Amino acid sequence: MFRRLETGARGRVTVNVDGRPVEMEEGANLAAALLEAGFSPFRTTPASGAPREPYCMMGVCFDCLAIVDNVPNRQTCLERVRAGMTVEIQDGAAAVAKAEEEL
Amino acid sequence: MRSTQWAVIGGGIVGAAIAYGLARAGEKPLLLDEGDVAHRAARGNLGNVWVQGKGAALPPYADLSRRAANDWAAFAEELEKVTDIDVHFRRPGAFFLCFSPEELEKRGAMMARLNDAATVKSRFEVLEGDELRRRLPAAGPALAGAIFSPDDGTANPLRLLRALIQGTVALGGEYLPCRRAENITFTGNGVEIATAMGSVRAERVVLAAGLGNARLAPLLGLDAPVRPVRGQILVTEKVRPFLDCGTNFVRQTVEGGCVFGESSEEAGFDEGTTLPVLRETAARAVAAFPLLRHVQVVRAWGALRIMSPDGAPIYQQTQDGRAFLVSVHSGVTLSSFHAGPLVETLMGEGFSTPAYHPFSPERFHVQAA
Ligand code: FES
Numbered sequence: 001m002f003r004r005l006e007t008g009a010r011g012r013v014t015v016n017v018d019g020r021p022v023e024m025e026e027g028a029n030l031a032a033a034l035l036e037a038g039f040s041p042f043r044t045t046p047a048s049g050a051p052r053e054p055y056c057m058m059g060v061c062f063d064c065l066a067i068v069d070n071v072p073n074r075q076t077c078l079e080r081v082r083a084g085m086t087v088e089i090q091d092g093a094a095a096v097a098k099a100e101e102e103l
Numbered sequence: 104m105r106s107t108q109w110a111v112i113g114g115g116i117v118g119a120a121i122a123y124g125l126a127r128a129g130e131k132p133l134l135l136d137e138g139d140v141a142h143r144a145a146r147g148n149l150g151n152v153w154v155q156g157k158g159a160a161l162p163p164y165a166d167l168s169r170r171a172a173n174d175w176a177a178f179a180e181e182l183e184k185v186t187d188i189d190v191h192f193r194r195p196g197a198f199f200l201c202f203s204p205e206e207l208e209k210r211g212a213m214m215a216r217l218n219d220a221a222t223v224k225s226r227f228e229v230l231e232g233d234e235l236r237r238r239l240p241a242a243g244p245a246l247a248g249a250i251f252s253p254d255d256g257t258a259n260p261l262r263l264l265r266a267l268i269q270g271t272v273a274l275g276g277e278y279l280p281c282r283r284a285e286n287i288t289f290t291g292n293g294v295e296i297a298t299a300m301g302s303v304r305a306e307r308v309v310l311a312a313g314l315g316n317a318r319l320a321p322l323l324g325l326d327a328p329v330r331p332v333r334g335q336i337l338v339t340e341k342v343r344p345f346l347d348c349g350t351n352f353v354r355q356t357v358e359g360g361c362v363f364g365e366s367s368e369e370a371g372f373d374e375g376t377t378l379p380v381l382r383e384t385a386a387r388a389v390a391a392f393p394l395l396r397h398v399q400v401v402r403a404w405g406a407l408r409i410m411s412p413d414g415a416p417i418y419q420q421t422q423d424g425r426a427f428l429v430s431v432h433s434g435v436t437l438s439s440f441h442a443g444p445l446v447e448t449l450m451g452e453g454f455s456t457p458a459y460h461p462f463s464p465e466r467f468h469v470q471a472a
Contacts, residue, residue, distance in 0.1 A: 046341040046359045062401070073340040073399060093359040096342040096394050 002036045013083035024081045031057060031064045031077035034087065042066045042076065043090035065090045107133045110296060110305035112284045112319065115145035116260065116434040117441060118311035119267035124446030126274035133303060134271055135282040135296065137315070142331070142374065144313055145264050145434060147406020149336065149362055151349060152192070152256035152436045154225055155199050159213055162220040163461040164415040168433065169223040171440035172254055178439035179258065185273055188266040191357045194256030197349030198230075198239060198249035200391050207231075207248040214250055227252040241345050245390040249350075257349050259356065260435055267438070279303075284312065287322045287426075294323070294425055309427045309449065313409045314372075316430045323426040325419050326464040331372055331407035332432075335380045336364035337388075339398045346392070353388050353395075361395065363388045367408075374405045408432045411467075418445075418462040420454040427454065 013026045017039055024033040031054040034042065041051030043065045054064035057077045066087050068074035072094030076087070111122040114136025122134040154172045158165025172194075179192035201207040211229040218224055230238065231248045238251070268278050282298040289295075293306040308323075310316050316327035341359030352365035365387070366380045381403055389395050409432045411417050416431040427449055431437055448456065454463070 072342075093341040093343045094398075096345055096398055 002032070004036070013081065015081060015084075016086040018088055026081055026083065028081045029057075029077065030068070030079040030081050030085075030087070031075075033081050034066070034076060039066075039087070039089075041089065044092055046093035049092065067094075104302050104304055105133065106304040107131060108306045109133070109309070110135060110294075110303055110307070111309045111311055112287075112296065113137075113310070113312035113315065114268065114278065114280065115141075115143060115311070115313055116264050116267065116438055117145075117313070117429055117431060118309070119145075119264060119271060120434070120438040120441040121309055121311055121429065121446060121449075122271040122276050122278075123267045123274070124442035125449075126271045126276035127442070128446055128450060130276070130450075132271065132276040133305065134268070134276060134278045135284060135298065135303065136278065136280045137283040137312075138281045141283075142314055142372065142407050144406055144409055144432070145260060147334075147336065147374075147404060148260050148435060149334075149352075149354065149364060150258050150260040150263075150356075150435060151197070151354065152194070152258055153197070153349075153351075153433065154254045154436070155197065155227065155250065155252045155351070156210070156214065156217065157433070157436075158221065158415070159217050160413055161415040161461060162217070162222075163458075165217055165221040165225075166223045167416070167440060168436055169221065169225050169254065170444075171437045172256060173223075174439040174443065175256060175258075175436075178442065182263075182266045182270055186266045186269045188262055188269065190262045190266050191259040192256060193258075193357070194254075195348045196251060196253035197255035197257075197351065198235070198242075198251050199351045200242075200249045201247050202245060202387075202390070204247045207250070210250055214252075225252060225254045239346075239348065241392045241394055243389075243391055243393040251348075255349050257354055257356075258435055263435060263438065267442075284315070284319055287319060289323070289425065292425075307425055307427070307449075309429060311429045313430075314407060316409075316428060320419075320428055323428075324421060325426060325428045326467075327417060327419075327428055327430045328464065328467060329409050329411050329417070329430050331370070332410040333366070333368045333370040333373065333405050333407055334364050335366045335368075335376050335384060335403065335405050336362060337381060337384060337400045337403045338362045339395070339400050342398055345394065350391070352384075353391060360401075361388075361398065370405075372407065374407060376403050376405050413466070416462050417464050418454050418459050419464055424453050 109132040125132040320327035353363040
């Protein structure tokens with residue numbers, strides 16, 4: 001479904017996506033790279049539990065939220081791929097206590 | 104030209120509650136609203152159904168708020184029946200958070216005086232710091248204590264506004280957007296309201312245009328000395344429930360977002376936000392609830408309160424009963440009252456009845472001794 005327009009300019013790095021290692025292009029838009037990797041859904045909504053994926057790709061709709069490097073509710077369309085980062089599905093509302101423990 | 108028996112000017116929570124009440128009573132009100140550029144207190148507020156401390160300077164206002172809060176549960180249930188919209192009304196009680204023992208003591212004394220003066224009693228407890236933290240585990244060490252009242256509640260103001268407008272329409276009224284009242288004149292046995300989309304004739308009109316009432320009231324010989332007082336509000340990402348009671352400046356919505364704000368500024372009609380106020384607001388929220396430290400703010404906005412000189416409602420009418428004025432800043436709390444008892448009064452004896460005398464704008468006219 002997704003086709004890369006520019007290829008090969010940057011190096012490949014490994015990102016931990018829901019517990020499995022995935023190769024991505026360093027510096028690529030994280031939401032785009034996750035879509036390419038078949039990560040789905042990115043989150044479920046706190047209100048109804050409905051599954052969501054990126055929609056606007058420009059930081060306004062908040063549908064691309066995921067847990068990035070243990071920080072909940074990150075907008076993945078506003079992040080770049082870095083070596084060693086971890087991404088987990090954002091399942092409903094974030095646990096505020098979890099953020100407290102881990103930061 | 105449209106003509107009707109009742110026109111309500113102002114499609115915010117106050118106007119929509121009155122239109123809803125009229126429609127429920129069998130009338131076919133026209134609810135005239137401004138466009139998207141309107142100053143929308145209805146869309147910017149915190150959503151508290153708040154009783155604590157209200158009416159300290161005017162005990163009848165305390166009674167009004169307490170009665171309205173007591174009627175809210177039935178009102179919310181009825182709205183859901185009519186519209187299928189859950190307005191997220193909850194009444195778990197609320198804490199008024201105090202940062203110093205002096206503030207706690209002063210506030211407690213004020214609450215006791217107020218309860219003595221009010222006819223409708225409201226329960227409250229004064230909680231010292233440790234007792235507060237036992238009852239509200241998320242409360243931080245910076246808090247000296249709180250006043251708890253079980254009579255306070257919360258609702259979602261956006262859902263409320265939508266339910267009121269939808270309910271008005273479902274019960275036979277009509278909602279007309281983009282009809283800013285440019286001018287109002289007495290004609291025949293009613294009034295004529297000029298808007299950019301044509302004129303509307305009504306036998307009776309209710310001015311519920313928020314800050315717009317200051318401009319509209321004099322056209323009909325009424326008096327609405329209201330001014331904008333800005334509040335700045337922040338809302339966070341949605342997090343799991345940690346705060347099931349209300350507080351005076353932080354609340355967690357049913358969906359999980361935390362809304363907080365308590366600033367009061369004279370900033371004219373500027374609805375903007377300023378960094379110093381947002382910073383102070385966030386710092387106080389974090390001091391009250393340290394776990395908010397790592398919660399992300401997703402939006403901030405300014406909204407304009409509709410403030411009368413003493414903060415209490417203004418209810419007034421023309422002698423012939425053709426025009427009524429409703430100016431309040433606690434539109435969410437009072438909506439059950441506006442849709443119910445107030446509409447009965449509008450359709451019956453009017454604001455000349457003694458219960459409304461304390462709310463006449465004549466109270467602002469200090470006679471020379
Ligand atoms: S896709 Fe809309 S905010 Fe990220």
